[in-house]
Amino acid sequence: MGGKSERPAEESVAVIGHDELTAGTQRLARERERMVEEQLVARGVADARVLAAMRRIPRHRFVEEALRDRAYGDHPLPIGDGQTISQPFIVGRMTELLALGGREKVLEIGTGSGYQAAVLAELAARVCTIERIPKLASRARLVLEELGYRNVWVRVANGTLGWPDEAPFDRILVAAGGPSVPPPLFEQLAEGGRMVMPVGEVTGQVLKVIDKVHGEMRTSEHAACVFVKLVGKYAWEG
Numbered sequence: 001m002g003g004k005s006e007r008p009a010e011e012s013v014a015v016i017g018h019d020e021l022t023a024g025t026q027r028l029a030r031e032r033e034r035m036v037e038e039q040l041v042a043r044g045v046a047d048a049r050v051l052a053a054m055r056r057i058p059r060h061r062f063v064e065e066a067l068r069d070r071a072y073g074d075h076p077l078p079i080g081d082g083q084t085i086s087q088p089f090i091v092g093r094m095t096e097l098l099a100l101g102g103r104e105k106v107l108e109i110g111t112g113s114g115y116q117a118a119v120l121a122e123l124a125a126r127v128c129t130i131e132r133i134p135k136l137a138s139r140a141r142l143v144l145e146e147l148g149y150r151n152v153w154v155r156v157a158n159g160t161l162g163w164p165d166e167a168p169f170d171r172i173l174v175a176a177g178g179p180s181v182p183p184p185l186f187e188q189l190a191e192g193g194r195m196v197m198p199v200g201e202v203t204g205q206v207l208k209v210i211d212k213v214h215g216e217m218r219t220s221e222h223a224a225c226v227f228v229k230l231v232g233k234y235a236w237e238g
């Protein structure tokens, strides 16, 4: 990530002055630290790289101004169009389950605010992320660019079909809940690769980890969760 993440826009420098800005930045950093300790570490997220990334990334930049005070709270938040930025714990848990070493090419379905993509971008080599709602995709693209990420590609499309031109992927993270694993996604997963996806009903799902071993699915189940709907072919109707 570039060093400019918390640099304020110039007009705010003029309006509120340097000391207040520094105080505000420090307060957000403290809130972020508390989020990591109380919501992640205390609940068993242990991957040091995941924790470090979530300590660094200015999550408040991914929500609209009016909600920034709540950006580090223990809940999802609305991001427009009936969609949400996931709860910090879920982002931490899903990312940890992906077991990233740093060299992977990752596909994310459901860019939303772009926050999860930023976490992935810090921990993997390349991130391809797909969002079906154009407005969300352009806002996410802008924030990711402002924060200096150069290894994230945002595309507007139906993510249940994957991103065939960029396949195979070492890891796939689906950030919306569906009834089952869309076949194109499993096809686009590299041999030895891993996918994390909430699978179940519209009202509630289970976080599944799907490994591709000799072309076969090996599945394990983790936390119960509630995600917004994965919409499209092989998933729910919009």
Ligand code: SAH
Residues within 6 Å of the ligand: 083, 084, 085, 086, 109, 110, 111, 112, 113, 114, 115, 116, 117, 130, 131, 132, 133, 136, 157, 158, 159, 160, 175, 176, 228, 229, 230, 231, 232, 235
């Ligand atoms: N990862 C996001 C949270 C995503 S919420 C974040 O960090 O903020 C789920 C997102 O999935 C929503 O933005 C929704 O529009 C999107 N979505 C649902 N079905 C989709 C599909 N088939 N293809 C692409 N995006 C989809």
